[in-house]
Amino acid sequence: MKNATLRQLKVFEAVARHLSFSRAAEELHLTQPAVSTQVSKLEEHAGNALFEQFGKKVYLTAAGAELLAISRNIIGQFEAAEAAMTQFRGVTGGRLNVGVISAGDYFLPRVMVEFAGRNKGVTLNFTVHNRAGLLACIGENQTDLAIMVRPPTDMDTIAQPFAVHPYVIVAAADHPLAGKRKIPLARIMKEPFVSREKGSDTFHAMEDAFGENLPLLHLAMEIRSTETIKQAVIAGMGLGFLSAHTLSLELRTGSLTLLDVQGFPLMRNWYVVHRRTKRLPPVAQAFKDFLLADGEALIEKIVPITGPAH
Structure with missing residues (x-):
């Protein structure tokens, strides 16, 4: 050897x-x-x-x-x-390693580029995972920082919220419920849903949103890809429960519409997470501070949300 x-x-x-x-x-x-x-x-x-x-x-x-x-x-x-x-080099010249759940890849690249623009010489590296994959990265020390919605409760980590994260119900533009106001949850329960897979952050949020009513929901299809879910909803296969931060393009073009459902949106937070014992490189600490100071405003600019449910 x-x-x-x-x-x-x-x-x-x-x-x-x-x-x-x-x-x-x-x-x-x-x-x-x-x-x-x-x-x-x-x-x-x-x-x-x-x-x-x-x-x-x-x-x-x-x-x-x-x-x-x-x-x-x-x-x-x-x-x-x-x-x-790296501690002796400071932020300039550092390599920033960030992992994110799939919903975050709609804004994180542009947030990282904005950070790099303010800190010349930074090298960017980010990876996209489902929840299980990102938790494995944290546990195996494969990333400096993780961006997620539900920080782990069974790992010794530090998790700080830096931006609100709304979850909404969407439908095809020509759906009969499009444009209706104050739709009761009981009416929504009669519709089929296309959902993310069990164990994902989105499905956990769906459990929070529907609570004891979730077993009564008609889950027509379970899909691991947010993009595929959006296409299925556009095609009329059912309603979608998704992060509002994944829908900016479709809402702008009118291919999807937010439904004004009573009790929605479900508001959660984006968290920046790292192992408690992790000695963050200066570039990672600087990016964490950047997220806590400017992350929410940048996300609102990158993926604006419009519609009655917002």
């Missing part, structure tokens, strides 16, 4: 985390053959097969599982060294 490289360990860790060479290649911005080559070289150094493949599925061998824990520790040590050295 003395000739193994940090690059090989990082590639191996990505493949092991995804159990997929193609997804690791996509994450690392490499070709799949390049990923396979790096893993093969590491296997030569280790003198053991690290993965085995049955059909299209990839599995860690016992040797691979052992090396994975060691690799993560080595990578973590290098990242700690980088963070320590």
Whole structure:
């Protein structure tokens, strides 16, 4: 193992985390053959097969599982060294690593670009996850900051709200309820819904909104993609319960309409979250302060919300 490289360990860790060479290649911005080559070289150094493949599925061998824990520790040590050295560089020249749940990718890139414009030389890196994926990133120290709606209660983290986050009910522009005022919840309950998957932040918010009535709701379809849900609602497959911050374009073009439902919108918050023991690099601390000071105003500008339910 003395000739193994940090690059090989990082590639191996990505493949092991995804159990997929193609997804690791996509994450690392490499070709799949390049990923396979790096893993093969590491296997030569280790003198053991690290993965085995049955059909299209990839599995860690016992040797691979052992090396994975060691690799993560080595990578973590290098990242700690980088963070320590960054303390002496300040914000300029730092690398900002942020993870976000899928609803946040409608505004976060522009918020990060605004931050970079005020802090020259900052390198930006952000990843988009469902709730489970983002919690895994926090737990495995894969990101400096996480942007989410429901901070974890079973992890030792610091979570601070920085912007309101409304959830609304939307329909196709030609839906019979479009334009109606003060629609009773009982009337909405008669309609089919297209919803995000159970376990997502959006579904948790839906549980909060409908409470004991949720089991009575007609969930016509459960979809993991917000964009696909919007297209299904536009096509007339049902109503949608979504973050208002994902709907700016469709509301502007008129392809979707907000319904004026009694008790809505459901108001929640966006939180910036990090591990309590995490020593934030100066650029991450500066971005956190930036979100707390200016995040809400920027989000309102980037994804404006219009309609009777707002």
